[in-house]
Amino acid sequence: xxxxxxxxxxxxxxxxxxxxxxxxxxxxxxxxxxxxxxxxxxxxxxxxxxxxxxxxxxxxxxxxxxxxxxxxxxxxxxxxxxxxxxxxxxxxxxxxxxxxxxxxxxxxxxxxxxxxxxxxxxxxxxxxxxxxxxxxxxxxxxxxxxxxxxxxxxxxxxxxxxxxxxxxxxxxxxxxxxxxxxxxxxxxxxxxxxxxxxxxxxxxxxxxxxxxxxxxxxxxxxxxxxxxxxxxxxxxxxxxxxxxxxxxxxxxxxxxxxxxxxxxxxxxxxxxxxxxxxxxxxxxxxxxxxxx
Amino acid sequence: xxxxxxxxxxxxxxxxxxxxxxxxxxxxxxxxxxxxxxxxxxxxxxxxxxxxxxxxxxxxxxxxxxxxxxxxxxxxxxxxxxxxxxxxxxxxxxxxxxxxxxxxxxxxxxxxxxxxxxxxxxxxxxxxxxxxxxxxxxxxxxxxxxxxxxxxxxxxxxxxxxxxxxxxxxxxxxxxxxxxxxxxxxxxxxxxxxxxxxxxxxxxxxxxxxxxxxxxxxxxxxxxxxxxxxxxxxxxxxxxxxxxxxxxxxxxxxxxxxxxxxxxxxxxxxxxxxxxxxxxxxxxxxxxxxxxxxxxxxxxxxxxxxxxxxxxxxxxxxxxxxxxxxxxxxxxxxxxxxxxxxxxxxxxxxxxxxxxxxxxxxxxxxxxxxxxxxxxxxxxxxxxxxxxxxxxxxxxxxxxxxxxxxxxxxxxxxxxxxxxxxxxxxxxxxxxxxxxxxxxxxxxxxxxxxxxxxxxxxxxxxxxxxxxxxxxxxxxxxxxxxxxxxxxxxxxxxxxxxxxxxxxxxxxxxxxxxxxxxxxxxxxxxxxxxxxxxxxxxxxxxxxx
Numbered sequence: 001x002x003x004x005x006x007x008x009x010x011x012x013x014x015x016x017x018x019x020x021x022x023x024x025x026x027x028x029x030x031x032x033x034x035x036x037x038x039x040x041x042x043x044x045x046x047x048x049x050x051x052x053x054x055x056x057x058x059x060x061x062x063x064x065x066x067x068x069x070x071x072x073x074x075x076x077x078x079x080x081x082x083x084x085x086x087x088x089x090x091x092x093x094x095x096x097x098x099x100x101x102x103x104x105x106x107x108x109x110x111x112x113x114x115x116x117x118x119x120x121x122x123x124x125x126x127x128x129x130x131x132x133x134x135x136x137x138x139x140x141x142x143x144x145x146x147x148x149x150x151x152x153x154x155x156x157x158x159x160x161x162x163x164x165x166x167x168x169x170x171x172x173x174x175x176x177x178x179x180x181x182x183x184x185x186x187x188x189x190x191x192x193x194x195x196x197x198x199x200x201x202x203x204x205x206x207x208x209x210x211x212x213x214x215x216x217x218x219x220x221x222x223x224x225x226x227x228x229x230x231x232x233x234x235x236x237x238x239x240x241x242x243x244x245x246x247x248x249x250x251x252x253x254x255x256x257x258x259x260x261x262x263x264x265x266x267x268x269x270x271x272x273x274x275x276x277x278x279x280x281x282x283x284x285x286x287x288x289x290x291x292x
Numbered sequence: 293x294x295x296x297x298x299x300x301x302x303x304x305x306x307x308x309x310x311x312x313x314x315x316x317x318x319x320x321x322x323x324x325x326x327x328x329x330x331x332x333x334x335x336x337x338x339x340x341x342x343x344x345x346x347x348x349x350x351x352x353x354x355x356x357x358x359x360x361x362x363x364x365x366x367x368x369x370x371x372x373x374x375x376x377x378x379x380x381x382x383x384x385x386x387x388x389x390x391x392x393x394x395x396x397x398x399x400x401x402x403x404x405x406x407x408x409x410x411x412x413x414x415x416x417x418x419x420x421x422x423x424x425x426x427x428x429x430x431x432x433x434x435x436x437x438x439x440x441x442x443x444x445x446x447x448x449x450x451x452x453x454x455x456x457x458x459x460x461x462x463x464x465x466x467x468x469x470x471x472x473x474x475x476x477x478x479x480x481x482x483x484x485x486x487x488x489x490x491x492x493x494x495x496x497x498x499x500x501x502x503x504x505x506x507x508x509x510x511x512x513x514x515x516x517x518x519x520x521x522x523x524x525x526x527x528x529x530x531x532x533x534x535x536x537x538x539x540x541x542x543x544x545x546x547x548x549x550x551x552x553x554x555x556x557x558x559x560x561x562x563x564x565x566x567x568x569x570x571x572x573x574x575x576x577x578x579x580x581x582x583x584x585x586x587x588x589x590x591x592x593x594x595x596x597x598x599x600x601x602x603x604x605x606x607x608x609x610x611x612x613x614x615x616x617x618x619x620x621x622x623x624x625x626x627x628x629x630x631x632x633x634x635x636x637x638x639x640x641x642x643x644x645x646x647x648x649x650x651x652x653x654x655x656x657x658x659x660x661x662x663x664x665x666x667x668x669x670x671x672x673x674x675x676x677x678x679x680x681x682x683x684x685x686x687x688x689x690x691x692x693x694x695x696x697x698x699x700x701x702x703x704x705x706x707x708x709x710x711x712x713x714x715x716x717x718x719x720x721x722x723x724x725x726x727x728x729x730x731x732x733x734x735x736x737x738x739x740x741x742x743x744x745x746x747x748x749x750x751x752x753x754x755x756x757x758x759x760x761x762x763x764x765x766x767x768x769x770x771x772x773x774x775x776x777x778x779x780x781x782x783x784x785x786x787x788x789x790x791x792x793x794x795x796x797x798x799x800x801x802x803x804x805x806x807x808x809x810x811x812x813x814x815x816x817x818x819x820x821x822x823x824x825x826x827x828x829x830x831x832x833x834x835x836x837x
Contacts, residue, residue: 256674261362
């Protein structure tokens with residue numbers, strides 16, 4: 001009885017320690033986008049569960065090796081236990097429940113990050129088309145509506161976009177659209193509003209951004225560790241990625257898909273401005289629009 | 293049974309002594325050793341390439357080899373370690389040596405096919421490495437060879453790479469067919485499937501995976517070679533091809549390939565733990581079902597390698613759930629191994645140290661694996677050093693540790709001599725410390741912004757990369773005591789006797805090393821390969837024919 005109580009106490013202590021470490025030891029970079037804290041919630045949970053399982057199994061293993069080590073001169077065998085069905089059912093159930101819980105929780109996280117959200121394109125409601133595309137299943141949208149920005153939509157009529165993470169919500173429809181072109185070994189950012197072309201991405205804290213990304217040559221990937229977001233940029237299949245930056249600062253944009261000899265050098269920055277200085281940057285760099 | 297007897301057709305041609313290891317021998321034990329030695333040579337080459345990578349990454353700028361060379365090195369490292377070291381050694385090496393013993397046969401079902409499968413490997417390996425020297429440039433697009441990069445890097449090296457992988461895949465398919473036929477059709481009369489040692493089940497499962505998935509890789513690579521040589525457009529977007537389809541086809545093989553690398557290791561550990569813990573393998577039946585569950589689930593999880601490619605949300609969720617559920621049968625196996633140790637009389641020797649370290653390493657890699665299976669988690673760390681750390685915990689901390697454990701366990705069977713324990717423990721200590729020092733920091737690097745397959749990186753990551761490189765150096769040094777041990781023991785080692793571990797599995801119930809047809813008389817009928825604790829008299833009975 002005292003042994004069972006001790007075991008229960010040790011298990012509780014292990015779980016408490018695991019949760020404390022998981023929620024207090026930070027292994028992640030700065031939080032700079034609206035979905036980064038959501039990501040970090042998932043990370044903390046997985047980190048806690050991981051610590052509990054790993055430390056628990058390590059303790060059991062090391063204890064067994066010490067407690068049941070063969071003494072010098074001992075030629076005997078251990079107990080002839082070939083199995084124990086109730087015990088095996090228990091340790092089938094434990095991982096099954098843990099995994100199910102993680103799966104449901106991460107579905108929730110994915111939804112909160114915008115993974116299941118339909119796209120709100122600045123120029124079109126891409127979402128509506130997704131219902132019709134069920135046969136192929138892959139695309140969220142096929143046609144871009146021509147209303148808001150005819151100069152873009154006309155040239156891209158019929159182009160299929162593949163969804164990445166969508167923006168969370170954008171009630172005022174003030175999303176900043178940016179066209180991204182990736183090539184060996186650079187990113188080029190083009191702002192349809194103001195016709196600005198830049199080697200760095202400039203965005204405004206609090207304003208949702210939608211990237212429409214195309215690759216010129218091979219597969220690249222757009223990754224900002226501080227945003228906890230990544231999306232491949234695939235030749236022949238333009239992709240979308242939306243996010244809302246929250247913390248002003250300069251963060252790296254890293255290519256995360258092997259793209260050739262200078263892959264490691266394919267980096268640039270995203271500058272998150274506060275709204276005023278972003279407006280200044282826009283005004284300073286605005287080019288006369290090319291008429292369609 | 294006649295088909296299993298190599299002497300029926302060409303005994304006069306079989307050389308004896310050391311020369312037989314360089315011959316087209318049909319003896320499953322010779323072929324097994326050929327796989328092991330050949331694989332180990334490629335391990336040293338692949339390890340040297342890993343050394344080049346870690347020297348380059350000891351500083352944040354690209355200063356050790358040229359950028360092109362760096363990409364060739366990382367491509368060759370991955371390809372060699374997977375296709376020429378781990379897959380051939382845990383399948384072909386230990387499989388050929390042990391499976392005929394375990395089913396009570398005198399050889400594999402198809403001895404000639406077996407020899408052909410082995411002899412495809414050295415030329416394929418030499419072809420692959422020679423591309424660096426002869427074709428002007430080796431493949432530079434990683435072991436994944438994603439188009440369009442693989443279509444735009446120097447063509448000769450890429451085509452040679454494809455040819456080499458096709459040969460190695462062919463060898464793997466031949467081997468797998470042989471294992472399936474041997475386990476199902478060559479069992480000694482009276483021996484039931486559910487009485488087989490666990491490694492037979494692992495090899496049956498692995499071989500089913502290899503036969504189902506390797507042809508898909510072969511077809512894909514043939515189409516890729518058409519794109520390169522004949523300028524077809526299967527995967528070329530400028531000609532209407534689709535690059536994401538390539539990724540689906542590639543991972544349809546290459547995720548099961550992970551199980552082709554780890555399931556045999558699970559099998560080997562299931563043989564080693566009961567012997568040194570003097571206890572029956574815990575939960576035999578659930579172990580068998582777990583292996584088959586892993587085989588089935590392993591076939592339907594491939595797209596978790598593509599969460600940041602163009603995959604629709606529902607598909608991402610399906611593959612998240614399928615992948616997560618692999619943790620259930622895998623978890624059962626680990627709990628059963630712990631239960632096997634519990635209450636045993638555990639001999640803490642080199643074989644056991646490597647086997648127990650495997651449990652820890654693999655649990656760690658499994659936990660990061662479940663995390664990576666979650667789409668939102670993966671979207672941040674995909675294609676980063678977190679993934680590099682994760683899969684090295686699986687394939688090195690998992691499978692390679694088991695290969696070393698198996699070497700200490702079965703070396704007395706191969707040679708009749710025991711490997712030196714002190715050198716063995718030194719080897720273990722250096723490997724364990726070096727391995728964790730090398731790969732543990734990589735998880736943090738990935739979380740904080742270091743992508744994989746880069747020759748240069750943010751200087752903020754220098755310290756941890758240098759620690760990782762020191763770990764790699766320790767791993768390189770750790771092969772020295774192993775090499776010395778294996779070579780010196782072969783000539784001067786302590787004589788082991790036929791059954792130094794008092795093991796009950798059938799390969800120990802004959803002389804060490806065993807005679808050409810495995811047993812002088814009839815093969816013993818071992819119905820309880822893990823009957824420790826109540827069959828001590830039975831052991832003596834079985835051992836004396």
